[in-house]
Amino acid sequence: MAKKLKAWIHVGMPGTGDVIEPALAHHHEALVELGVASLAHAPAESFRAAVEMTRAHKDWGLKRADVEGQWTRLVRRAQRTRSDLVFSQPLLAHAAPEQVALLVDGLAGYQVHVVVTTGIDDETATLGRWASAVRKPERLHVIETDGREPRDVWKTFGKLVGFGTASLRLDTVPNATGPVQSLPDALRELERLARRNASLEVRLEELDRKRRKLKRRLGQVA
Template sequence: MAKKQKAWIHVGMPGAGDVVELALAHHHAALVELGVASLAQSTAESFRAAVEMTRSHKDWGLKRADVEGQWTRLVRRASKSRCDLVFSQSLLAAATAEQVALLVDALAGHQVNIVVTTGLDDEAAAVAQWQAACRKPERLHVIETDGLEPAQVWKAFGKLVGFGTASLGLTGLPSASAALQTLPEALREVERLARRNASLEVRLEELDRKRRKLKRRLHSAA
């Protein structure tokens, strides 16, 4: 019997663990070479998928149509690589049991593993919520981030998934600054602004799509 591809879902809140989402997008191409495919190739993609799965589009000033089908598209695209899959987005910490189940349904055929980084407002509840997504208890992993630098969290995450991070540096990642780790309120504000920027990026992509569609119509009518 062929070995199942693994799917690694990282759930966390703003803090040292926030670096995972950014690093996965930044090193997407290099990770594929190492046998790991990030579902999202940008933070805008991961944001849009998490918004869809948590049904929080209205909170971000988006329409349902802006995010509809995003999660399934990302899973299908990444699955073509035949690599293990990986995804990280802090909004997933707020997912309900039903939303978790829907997210996992799209990963049928994969061995689902959940990685939780500490710092959640209600850590025990989140762990219990995501435990249901794992068929076996040993597939739920918790990384204690207290006292860890972002690079250490990234290294620990890579070790769990099965890739080394020595050549996958964090240079240029905006949330990788250790100076903010003692400022939880500042971190939450950075998170809010980052998600808002991602929301605006989604809107700009939609406007550009409509512009191209209108241009084609005008060209056909000419």
Template sequence: MAKKQKAWIHVGMPGAGDVVESALAHHHAALVELGVASLARSTAESFRAAVELTRSHKEWGLKRSDVEGQWTRLVRRAQKSKCDLVFSQSLLAGATPDQIALLVDALAGCQVHVVVTTGRDDEAAVLARWQDTVRKPERLHVIETDGLEPGQVWKAFGKLVGFGTASLRLDGVPQVSPTLQTLPEALREVERLARWNASLELRLEELDRKRRKLKRRLNSAA
């Protein structure tokens, strides 16, 4: 019997665990070589998928059509690699049971694991909502991040999923800022700005697509 693909979903609280999303996208190609496929190849992709799943597009100034179908597309693309799958986005911490069910439906055939990293918010409610996603309690994992630097959290996450991080350095990975860990309110603002940045990146991608389309039309009419 063929080995069942695992799907690791990181739904950590905002905090030191934020590094996981950016690091997975930054090291996408290297991770595939290690047998792990990040569903998102950029933070814009992971943000778009999480916004779709949580139905929060209006909150971010987006249209439903901007994000519709994103999650399924990412899953299908990554499944072609035959690697274990991994995804991280802190917006998923606020997902409702119905939204979680939609996420899991796209992972049919995979052995789903959920990883929660602790942070500035209480993770008890998140654990309660996500525990039914996994069929066995040992597939629900918690990484305590209190006192840990982003690099230590990244290493712990890699060890849990099954890849080493020695060659997957955080140099050049955006949005890694451990110096503000003692300022909860400042960190919340940093997180908010980071999400808006991802939203703006998504809009710029759409504008660039329209620009290229218009250019093709003008060239064909010339």
């Protein structure tokens, strides 16, 4: 019998673990060579999927159509690699139980593992909500980040999922600078700005799509 593939969902509390999302997206091609497929190829993709799953599009000034079907598209694309899957997005820390269940439904056929990285906020409630996503307690993992450098957290995450990080450097990853743990207010502001930036990327993509559509119409008229 073929070994069942795994799907790793990283749910990070605000803090050093924030480096995982951009690192996975930036190194998505190299990760496939290591036997792991990152669902998102850019932070904007993971943001859009998390917004869809948490039904938070209005909170970010988006329309439902801007995010509709994003999670399914990412999963199907990654499935073509026939590898283990991995996904990371901090917004999932606030997902309600029914939203967690909906996300996991899209991973049917995979052995789901959830990895929670600690941060400046208490993770107890998040662990409780995401425990329902795994069938066995040993598939719910916690990585302590207090006092650790981003590269150490990234290395620990990679070891858990099953890939080495020696060639997947963080200094080449945009927005992978670790936040200062002693400044919780600054951390929250950085997280807010990062999420807002991802929201703007989604809007720009939509505007570009409309621009190309209008250009085609004008070409047909001419």
